[in-house]
């Protein structure tokens with residue numbers, strides 16, 4: 001994990017491998033952003049011109065590496081684009097700073113120490129830069145023997161110093177502490193998502209959750225196959241039936257003595273989704289280790305809430321199973337008796353996420369939390385609708401859906417509200433059971449949402465986040481987002497918990 005400090009050192013005198021400076025897109029070419037005045041001065045005030053000569057514009061996401069001039073101790077200056085000049089009072093958007101810091105930290109992989117001389121106007125800016133740098137420095141090379149050779153290996157940037165803040169100021173300290181706890185848990189979620197499914201199964205995932213919960217004073221309970229059978233969790237058992245690794249339901253309870261509200265987070269934790277008997281074709285199963293990203297997000301959010309001491313009770317439910325075809329697997333045509341007592345005709349074993357979630361949502365409802373939020377890589381349809389960077393928000397309450405959308409925006413996570421049109425319910429009518437696990441193909445993401453809604457306890461506020469798009473980045477890294485597991489929804493959940501603690505549930 002990358003170390004991070006706030007420093008009052010002068011950018012020019014600091015011993016580091018690189019100084020990171022911001023550059024904005026001015027009317028007449030790139031302009032050095034404030035925070036890097038001394039560095040610009042060492043270039044005789046011509047850093048902007050030098051960058052322009054090199055073809056840089058200051059556009060968002062742009063990174064330019066330059067040799068440092070004499071008068072700057074670090075050998076390299078790394079200029080990161082911040083986009084257009086900030087509109088009012090010179091304040092930069094948090095997400096702009098987060099992304100720039102992330103791109104810089106990623107570019108500096110292999111370096112020991114970097115000083116970030118980006119514009120810092122308040123504690124929020126320092127927190128955003130810290131968050132971006134710590135997320136951008138992330139690398140998953142646990143399975144790369146080649147990366148372990150110090151000659152070829154490029155470990156993540158080891159140390160970040162943020163300049164321009166007030167290290168002794170309470171608000172600054174808190175912002176950095178928050179960034180450290182949040183990113184450490186988010187990066188752990190990324191690790192879990194990236195871990196290959198031959199090493200991460202329901203049992204090993206539950207063990208990781210158990211260990212972390214113990215470390216942070218969170219109560220943890222793991223239901224194994226026997227306990228699930230006794231409890232009548234037909235959905236979770238049905239999905240896990242074909243696998244050699246049995247399913248689990250993990251409950252994590254974080255309690256604050258000052259809590260006035262209780263949130264329940266429910267995560268889809270399919271450690272591998274082969275599709276089951278309705279097997280996915282090649283081309284659709286290579287990344288399906290990511291199908292537990294919802295559970296990873298819930299896990300990370302509960303631990304982060306505990307580490308931050310948020311004044312709200314948060315219960316996390318991880319519905320863990322491996323969806324495999326075998327002689328013991330659930331067949332298309334089988335009927336499952338769910339935890340809630342409802343029966344479900346399984347028409348497609350690849351629509352398994354809603355089955356494990358239905359049991360966990362019904363169980364979570366028994367505690368009558370103030371709200372339930374489930375998070376899931378649920379449908380390819382949601383990916384079709386919103387692309388690979390935006391998650392969909394569905395809810396049985398407009399204000400709550402709006403509140404989650406705001407939490408997402410405040411966190412820098414692209415999200416969009418989606419409807420739950422009731423007319424789509426009849427497509428799931430089953431001639432044999434209470435409901436089928438599939439409906440109309442068109443609007444498949446909404447159909448899945450409607451299915452889940454049937455398992456939410458009477459009168460409970462509920463929202464569903466379909467993160468199938470943003471959970472796993474198959475394209476090139478961007479900003480603070482790496483290839484592979486992204487940690488989607490972790491920051492939104494933590495922000496929602498913070499808002500709830502502050503009395504703003506929506």
Ligand code: BES
Pocket residue numbers: 273291348350351352353377378379380381383438439444468469
């Ligand atoms: N895990 C998949 C959804 C998914 C697709 C996640 C792509 C991430 C990337 C889910 O279990 C699934 O297979 N859903 C089916 C449902 C259908 C059979 C009703 C789908 O979306 O095709």
Ligand code: ZN
Pocket residue numbers: 273275349350351352353
């Ligand atoms: Zn599936």
Ligand code: ZN
Pocket residue numbers: 270273291350352353377378
């Ligand atoms: Zn799935």
